[in-house]
Structures are given as structure tokens and as C-alpha cells.
Amino acid sequence: MAVSIGFFFYLYSGENGILIPAVFEGALFLFIIFLNRQKKYEAASLGVLLAHCLCALYFAAILGKIINISLILVFIFGISFLVYRKRWQRITGIAAAIFTLIALEVNYYYNIVPPLQLAEEFQYLLRWVALPCFLLFDALVLGYFVQDIRENKILLNQVSMLIFKTSHEMRNNLASNTILIDLLNTEMKDNPEFEKLKPYVEQLSTINHSMRNIVNNVLNMGEIENGGPAEIHPETFELQSFIQNIIKIQQIKAESRNLPIQLTYDNSLPRYIESDPLQMNIAITNLISNAIKYGREGTPIQIRLHSIYNNSNNFIEISVANQCPDIPQEKIKLLFNKFMTAKHNKKIEGSGLGLYIVRNIMDQCEGSYHVTSENGLTTFTISFPLVAGQMPEESAPEQTSHQLAGLNLSFAEDDLMQNKLLGSLLQSFGCAITSSIDGRQLIDKLEANATLPDCIILDDSMQTMNGSATLQFLKADERFRHITVIMITGKSGPVEQWLNQGAQGVIRKPYDRATLLQQLSQHLHSQALA
Incomplete structure (x- = not known):
């Protein structure tokens, strides 16, 4: 384009001041292609920037107001973000564009390089040929940006699907x-x-x-x-036993590093509170896990729960402290960002997601978070609104697995290992079982057997007729709608969709023996009372 347009205008005007620079510009771009061919990509990308800046300076100087050379500067700004991936390259590109703009303005006001004297009709021709070329450059940049956005969106969808499938398998x-x-x-x-x-x-x-x-x-x-922060689904639960269960799980890991866990509990706190136990568990577990990971071996982990009064509202404040090297102030400001850690030892493993998740959970429940680190003591503190809960009026009597003996249970689970283990666990309760690998097979067995089960357990994600479709079928059929249905899900979202469809209970993966026993006891007891 540079050579052909330069030669065309040379024929029209006879000005060597247009032809020679145009040929030189074309040679520069050919050299850039050569650099790419030699796989010298950094040199080639900087060459694009240099060539455009030099040519913009020269042609703006000799042509003056005839063409709007600022459109080329828009192009240079665009390629600074599109072509360059490293920060210093982008800064160089933007600085070069700004320098070129300043140089053009200085020349415009002080006329350092006088423009060529061209006929008026030639000026119009030059302007209307140059403008489409410059606009083409800008359109190319915009086009590649749009393509990048589209490709990134496709990639994001693919990554999201991969994460979903991988997490389900995990x-x-x-x-x-x-x-x-x-x-x-x-x-x-x-x-x-x-x-x-x-x-x-x-x-x-x-x-x-x-x-x-x-x-x-x-x-x-x-x-x-994906724009959907962790939703808070309040439930009533007993606070002290909730905290002690979390500590019990972390205790073994702490003992392996000789880190005793000390709990200070404010007895003025209500016995029952209303909050989201799943999200609170994730937040508190992340704090305790970090304290164990970074704590100096042989020193205690101190966990403190108490209530605070702030802006006419009550809050629960939970602090987790450990003894470790002080975290620099510049790092403290960034700790709750994604993929940030305070590692002082390369052998310590960590993804840098835990505190980022804590921050988002606290934001969602209108709580707060902060950290202090001085004199060898680091303390992470979270606080969230204190809402006292009412003691459950009546709960199903606690049952042992032997009290479920003789019950007839059917379940559908498409993971063969999970299917086998769930069957073994239910049989350990003394239950008679019928297993299926998907909803369609489960329905076929129900229709073939004269005796209906006391309870049906459905995995929500199955290849052939998933749990949701199976549940809808069961509740729409007069023969099966009275059967208690418990859903099992690996998803972390709300469970109301299954409850609204008629499920009596929902269990999240990974579940344990006690959770399964409690759900069966609760809902089969309610069914017996009805």
C-alpha cells in the first residue's frame, strides 16, 4: 500500500519527497515481514511501532493540514494494546504515540519543517485517498479486538465447562x-x-x-x-458445635505440625444463629487452614469468637491468629486479591484463592475482613451480622443405623464407584437396596416391581435422564408421587429448585455417613408421622 500509493502520487505530482519516503516505508514493512519469518517477533512488533511513528512524523510534516494524521496515532495506541503483551512494550508504544503527537503539534505551531507546496486539487485527492487508508488501519485494530473478545468468550465458556465437569468428577x-x-x-x-x-x-x-x-x-x-458471587442462604444452626466441628477436622493437620488449636468462645453469644453454614464453613476453614500452613511449628493457633456492637448493629467477630514472620505492609493490602499469598517459604503450597473467597463471602453477607501482622503475630479477622436463631421446636428423634433396618431404598447414580459405595453404605444401615445407573433405569425397575421403595435417592447429574427430570416424572405420576425423594448434588448453588419440584431433602457431595443417616432418619420419620 505504501509503495503503490506513493508511486501513484509521484506520477501525479512529480515530488520525490513523496516517492522516496513511500518506498522507504514499504522497505521497512518488508523488513518487518522478514523479522517475523526469522521468528524475531519482539523486534518485528517494535518495528511496526517505529515505522508508523517515523512515517507519521514525516508525512504530517510535509503534507501539513492536508491529511488527518491523528488517525494513525489512534492506530498506534490500538496496536500498543493489541500486539504487545509485556507491560514495558505497551508503555513504550503509548509513550511513542504521545511523543509523536507532541512532535506533530510542535511542528504545526512552529513550522519547523515546511510543508510541500501542492496544487489544491492534488491536496483534495491526497486527503481522500489517505483517509480511507487510515480508517482501514483503525478498523483492522477494532476488528482484531472484537475477534479477541469473541475468542476469549468462547475460551471462557470452554474453561467454565471444563471446571464444571472436572469439579463434578472430583x-x-x-x-x-x-x-x-x-x-x-x-x-x-x-x-x-x-x-x-x-x-x-x-x-x-x-x-x-x-x-x-x-x-x-x-x-x-x-x-x-462469571458475575455470580456466592449467594447466602441463611439457616439456623448451633454456633459452638459448628465451630468445634470445623476445628476437629483441622486438628489432625495442626497436630502434624505441633500447632495446638486454642478456642476462646464468648458465652454471651446466642446458642443458635441464622447464617449460611456452607459459606461460613468455607470462610472459617480457609482462615484456620492458612494459620496452620504458615504458623511457626510448635506455636499455638488462637481462635476467638465474640460479639461486637457497630453502627447500631450486632456482629459476630471471628479472629484466627498464628505466630509467623510478619507480612510486609505492601503485601497485606493485596492479600485478599486473587492468587495472592504471603509465602515466605517456597515449600509451602497454596493457590492464593482462599482469602479471595473469604473476601467475597464477607462482601455478600455485608460483613468485613482485615488482617494485622506485627511482632511475629498475624491475625485474620472476619465479622458478619449477628442474627440470633430460634431453637428448633421439634426435630426428628435421633436414630441409629439399626433403626433403618428393613427399609427398602432405591437409588440412581451414574458413577459406578459411587454407585457401589453408596449401596454398601445403605446396606450397612440394614436397608434393602435397588441400584440404577440413571433415572430411566430406575423408573423401569419401579414399574417392573410390585413393591415400591420407602425412599428414592437421586444424583442430580446423570447422562441419561438426570435427577431433575427423574424427580419431575416421579412427582407427576400418581403411582410414585408419595415416595420420599432425596437429591444428591455436587453443585454449590441453591437447593430450592429441587425442593420446589417435590424433593424432601438435598444432600451435597461429598457427604458422609452421618449426613446420609440424618437425612434418611428425618424424612422417613416425617413420612411415618404423616
């Missing part, structure tokens, strides 16, 4: 591990000779919970990145 494996651990614990209780296996099973349980926390963090980050 939760299936975590659920399988949890059931295996529960079955091992049962065997150890029934067979004292297996007691020596207890430390290993406890370690396995701790690892399983750590993996669960990682999966939850990744899924929460995915929801946040």
Missing part, C-alpha cells in the same frame, strides 16, 4: 473417599483389632476435607468470575 471421587472412610470407621468400631488403622484413617479424612475445600474454592471463584 466431588464424585471425594464422596467415594468419604464413604470409604465412614465404612472403615464402622469396621474399626465393630472390630477392635483394626484400631491400629485409626491414625491413618484420620489422616485420610483430613486430606479429604482439604481437597473438598480446594474444590469449593475453585467453584466459588468460577461463580464470582
Whole structure:
């Protein structure tokens, strides 16, 4: 384009001042192609910038007001972001564009390089040929930006789908591990000779919970990145036992590093509170896990719960403190950002997602978060609104697995390992089971058998007729609508969709023996009362 247009205007005007620079410009761009051919991509990308700036300066000087050379500067700004990936390259590109603009303005006011004297009709021709060329450059930049956005959106969708599928598979494996651990614990209780296996099973349980926390963090980050921060679904639960259960899980990991966990609990706090136990569990677990990970070996982890009064509202404040090297102030400001850690040792593993998730959970529940680190003591503190809950008026009587003996249960789970382990767990309760690998098979077995089950358990994600479709079919059929249905899900979102469709309960993966037993006891007890 440079050579052909330059030669055309040379024929029209006879000005060597147009032809020679145009040929030189064309040679520069050919050299850039050569650099790319030699895989010298950084030199080539800087060459694009240099060539355009030099040519813009020259032609703006000799042609003066005839053409709107500022359109080329728009192009240079655009390629500074489009072509360059490194920060210094982008800064160089923007600085070069600004310098070129200043140089053009100086020449415009002081006439350092006088413009060529051209006929008026030639000036119009030059202007209307140059403008479409410059606009083409700008359109190319915009076109590539749009293409980048489209490709990034496709890539984001692919990554989101990959994360969803991977997390589903991981939760299936975590659920399988949890059931295996529960079955091992049962065997150890029934067979004292297996007691020596207890430390290993406890370690396995701790690892399983750590993996669960990682999966939850990744899924929460995915929801946040897609514009849907973690939603808060308040429930009433007993606060002290809730905290003690979290500490119990983390205790084994802490003991491996000789870090005793000390809990200070304000007895003036209400026994029951209303909050989201899942999100609170994720937030508190992340804080305790970090304290164990970074704490100096042999020093205590201090956890403190108390109420504070702020702006006419009551809040629960939870602080987790450990002894470790002070975190620099410049890092403290960034700790709650994504992928930021305060690692002082390369051997410490960490994704940098935990505190980012904590920040978003606190933002969602209108709470706060902060950290202090001085004199070898680092304290992370979160606070969220204190809403006292009412003690449940009546709950199903606590049942043992033996009290479920004789019940007839059907379930559908398409993961074969999970299917087998769930069957083993239900049989350990003394239940008679019928297993299926999808909703269609479960319905076929229901229709073929004269005796209907007391309860149906459905996995929500199955390849052929998923849990939701199966639930809708069951509740729409007069023969099956009275059967208690419990959904099992690996998703972290709200459960109302299944409850609205008629499910009596929802269990999240990975679940344990106690959770499954509690759900079966609660809903089958309610069914018996009805």
C-alpha cells in the first residue's frame, strides 16, 4: 500500500519527497515481514511501532493540514494494546504515540519543517485517498479486538465447562473417599483389632476435607468470575458445635505440625444463629487452614469468637491468629486479591484463592475482613451480622443405623464407584437396596416391581435422564408421587429448585455417613408421622 500509493502520487505530482519516503516505508514493512519469518517477533512488533511513528512524523510534516494524521496515532495506541503483551512494550508504544503527537503539534505551531507546496486539487485527492487508508488501519485494530473478545468468550465458556465437569468428577471421587472412610470407621468400631488403622484413617479424612475445600474454592471463584458471587442462604444452626466441628477436622493437620488449636468462645453469644453454614464453613476453614500452613511449628493457633456492637448493629467477630514472620505492609493490602499469598517459604503450597473467597463471602453477607501482622503475630479477622436463631421446636428423634433396618431404598447414580459405595453404605444401615445407573433405569425397575421403595435417592447429574427430570416424572405420576425423594448434588448453588419440584431433602457431595443417616432418619420419620 505504501509503495503503490506513493508511486501513484509521484506520477501525479512529480515530488520525490513523496516517492522516496513511500518506498522507504514499504522497505521497512518488508523488513518487518522478514523479522517475523526469522521468528524475531519482539523486534518485528517494535518495528511496526517505529515505522508508523517515523512515517507519521514525516508525512504530517510535509503534507501539513492536508491529511488527518491523528488517525494513525489512534492506530498506534490500538496496536500498543493489541500486539504487545509485556507491560514495558505497551508503555513504550503509548509513550511513542504521545511523543509523536507532541512532535506533530510542535511542528504545526512552529513550522519547523515546511510543508510541500501542492496544487489544491492534488491536496483534495491526497486527503481522500489517505483517509480511507487510515480508517482501514483503525478498523483492522477494532476488528482484531472484537475477534479477541469473541475468542476469549468462547475460551471462557470452554474453561467454565471444563471446571464444571472436572469439579463434578472430583466431588464424585471425594464422596467415594468419604464413604470409604465412614465404612472403615464402622469396621474399626465393630472390630477392635483394626484400631491400629485409626491414625491413618484420620489422616485420610483430613486430606479429604482439604481437597473438598480446594474444590469449593475453585467453584466459588468460577461463580464470582462469571458475575455470580456466592449467594447466602441463611439457616439456623448451633454456633459452638459448628465451630468445634470445623476445628476437629483441622486438628489432625495442626497436630502434624505441633500447632495446638486454642478456642476462646464468648458465652454471651446466642446458642443458635441464622447464617449460611456452607459459606461460613468455607470462610472459617480457609482462615484456620492458612494459620496452620504458615504458623511457626510448635506455636499455638488462637481462635476467638465474640460479639461486637457497630453502627447500631450486632456482629459476630471471628479472629484466627498464628505466630509467623510478619507480612510486609505492601503485601497485606493485596492479600485478599486473587492468587495472592504471603509465602515466605517456597515449600509451602497454596493457590492464593482462599482469602479471595473469604473476601467475597464477607462482601455478600455485608460483613468485613482485615488482617494485622506485627511482632511475629498475624491475625485474620472476619465479622458478619449477628442474627440470633430460634431453637428448633421439634426435630426428628435421633436414630441409629439399626433403626433403618428393613427399609427398602432405591437409588440412581451414574458413577459406578459411587454407585457401589453408596449401596454398601445403605446396606450397612440394614436397608434393602435397588441400584440404577440413571433415572430411566430406575423408573423401569419401579414399574417392573410390585413393591415400591420407602425412599428414592437421586444424583442430580446423570447422562441419561438426570435427577431433575427423574424427580419431575416421579412427582407427576400418581403411582410414585408419595415416595420420599432425596437429591444428591455436587453443585454449590441453591437447593430450592429441587425442593420446589417435590424433593424432601438435598444432600451435597461429598457427604458422609452421618449426613446420609440424618437425612434418611428425618424424612422417613416425617413420612411415618404423616
